[in-house]
Amino acid sequence: MSNIKLPEDFKGVHFHFVGIKGTGMVALVEILNARGAIITGSDVSERFYTDEILDKIGLKALPFASSNITDSVQFVIYSSAYSPEKNPDLIEAKKRGLPMLLYTEALGAVSETAYSSGVCGVHGKTTTTGLVGTLLKEVDLPSQVLAGSIIASFGNSCTMNSSSFKKASENGEKTYFVAETCEYQRHFMAFAPKKIILTSVESDHQDYYPTYEDIRNAFVDYICKLPKNGQLIYCADDAGAVETARIAAKKRADIELIAYGEKASGDYQLTFGEVKNGKQYFSLKGSGEYKICVPGEHNVRNASAAIALVNEILKEAGKSPLDYSEKLRAGLENFAGGKRRSEIVGRAKNKLGQDVIFIDDYGHHPTAIKTTLDGFRKFYKNHKIIVDFMSHTYTRTQALLEEFASSFSSADKVIINKIYGSARENADAASVTGEILAEHAKKYHSDVTYAKEFDEAAKIGLSMLQEPSGENYPEGYIFVTMGAGDNWKVGKQILESLH
Known part of the structure; x- marks a missing residue:
């Protein structure tokens, strides 16, 4: 843990953020900005949803460079994705002996004020x-x-x-x-x-x-x-x-x-x-x-x-x-929820004129999947539910395989994608795959399809949505993408093809 203390008053204090586009990082930027701090930051050029928050504050992420660490910088806050041995901003900050805090340490230091x-x-x-x-x-x-x-x-x-x-x-x-x-x-x-x-x-x-x-x-x-x-x-x-x-x-x-x-x-x-x-x-x-x-x-x-x-x-x-x-x-x-938390991302109609509500959810643990789908079943009781699920990390999937397999009971149809691995894992050495998860899920659910890639999942999902939802579901469909990976792209693809 860091022993670095932050001043009680942040007004005019210059913080430089390395990896400023991270969700936690940008939130901390907002907190410090509201307290009157001066903020600069660096990150990759790719645009993320957090760029919109930075735009609102009037901040632009700089490319990584030692020149970002100017004489006015007093504290450096960095994401764990970047190494003080390799990142040019952090190398320069270290050389100058500036106080450097990981995001979690900085959050802790702010909590003390x-x-x-x-x-x-x-x-x-x-x-x-x-x-x-x-x-x-x-x-x-x-x-x-x-x-x-x-x-x-x-x-x-x-x-x-x-x-x-x-x-x-x-x-x-x-x-x-x-x-x-x-x-x-x-x-x-x-x-x-x-x-x-x-x-x-x-x-x-x-x-x-x-x-x-x-x-x-x-x-x-x-x-x-x-x-x-x-x-x-x-x-x-x-x-x-x-x-x-x-x-x-x-x-x-x-x-x-x-x-x-x-x-x-x-x-x-x-x-x-x-x-x-x-x-x-x-x-x-x-x-x-x-x-x-x-x-x-x-x-x-x-x-x-x-x-x-x-x-x-x-x-x-x-x-x-x-x-x-x-x-x-x-x-x-x-309260209308958060991004990727039972978030309604769009609405469309299928070729029969039935409504389709597209929802994206971050649920990536069996308990979260089960309780969230149960909630949808009660809340949208007149809708047929199709879920596209992408499991996150091989270790979690392996440890909780049966729990995952049995967590989809409130959905009418289930599509399972390949596993979204962590950078810390060796996918080749893993003893579980998305296909194995789908096979196990079939023991508990009568309608499970394995679609390794998103294009295939979108094609299957679209064809399911074009069928009549049936007399039990007079209000149409809910199509849910679920997981901590990037399978939200499946829902996006289907939504675009229905418009």
């Missing part, structure tokens, strides 16, 4: 963080929120900066910061949380955490970073989260445990209501009925977590959550 809360868990981090920011936007607290993807209700940005934040920051008043914090390689250990949301714990990132106990223990260690009487807001419906909270509480009896979910017993005990007119209704014991416009019971739980954290932050600021209940209800209805 505010009253900070971390959102963590194997599933639901980005959506929950997006929900927290959407709710905080409605209340008069000087707050900033950083999510791991573009959030529609943030104005298609990765961050929420409340209107009162800049002034409070400049006046040295107390400010509130909430960020998505990642368990991979224990990155969240650089963060300094006063409160934590824990959505879920189960086996994942098997290349780094070979066993469930390894990943669970990382979450325990993160929770133990809470200060005396810090708060852990955890999901009572997730067995891993419950176990992790229990172990952390044994180590740190002072930590205040706040449960949310159906199995919780306090203010955040959840009761699911009906799904109607594109909205999901639910109630919390302490504050009554709410509704959200995104599908899936998992998102109701994420919303409950977000309400809990915002209420606890309001209490910490000496305010009564009851005074804000209507604003929070309105904020919740404004």
